[in-house]
Amino acid sequence: MAKVISTQATAHPLPDDLVFHGDLSYEGAGAAPLAADVYRPKDASADPLPIAVFVHGGGLFVGSRKANREYAELLAERGYVVFVPEYRLIDETDGIGIISDVCSGLSYLKDHAAELGGNPSRILMIGESAGGFLALYATALAKSPLLQETFGIEAPKLSVRGLASFGGMLYTANTDLIGLVYRRDMYGERLRNANFKALMNPETPQVELNLPPMLQVTSKADFLKSYTLRYNSALMLAGHDHRLIYYNECKELKHAFPSLHPELPQSKEVLDELDAWFKRL
Secondary structure, three states, X not given: OOOXXXXXXXXXXXXXXXXXXXXXXXXXXXXXXXXEEEEEEOOOOOOOEEEEEEEOOOOOOOOOOOOOHHHHHHHHHOOOEEEEEOOOOOOOXXXXXXXXXXXXXXXXXXXXXXXXXXXXXXXXXXXXXXHHHHHHHHHHHOOOHHHXXXXXXXXXXXXXXXXXXXXXXXXXXXXXXXXXXXXXHHHHHHHHOHHHHHHOOOOOHHHHOOOOOEEEEXXXXXXXXXXXXXXXXXXXXXXXXXXXXXXOOOOOOOOOHHHHOOOOHHHHHHHHHHHHHHHHO
């Protein structure tokens, strides 16, 4: 395991019952320098703890693994080893390169899970906004030789038991507003290949069948709620094990509120539901 840079986080004092391992470094494709942060309970039992991988949002243009520290701490206080990987943004690489970065983080996690006190057979993937898209494809890649071959990514074989998405930016190759903004920068000439384009629709069986049970969260005030609702309908039609948490009221429940605003009472409800749901899997 890379050297522990600090046991104190910088924005505010770390809760006394947690341990923080910061800036754990590893390489992505092409020797790209990457890093992750880990949060875990200080007084954990001797048994390995479940692992929660949190993939941050930011529309692939902005964002950092440091941005959701409060949410990572809340997960750790529930008894998880929380692994927060970094990834390059769209000004540094394309969409496939970003997915590859998340997979590189998962490879590091697989190699070091025992040292971190985590159980690699009990992994919960969580993605916020654009991170929902990344978490979904990184999870599917772990089980799909077709996706690995098409994307040119060697993904680690991990036992992801559950996948959660908060306001997931799940559709990136459509001809809607998101697609018009992202398609060219994310995929370029690849979209001329019909087989590749089909795989960028998360509803395609080659993606959906390689996903574990999925929980999605959105709200009436979430500007990307249509993506969550659409994918929920697709999972329902496919008979995929899924759950939707939808808040139809409260204007303060905006995009990806569970992790962006963990102080809200509804966010605490979602955390309770997420924890209970995963423990049943």
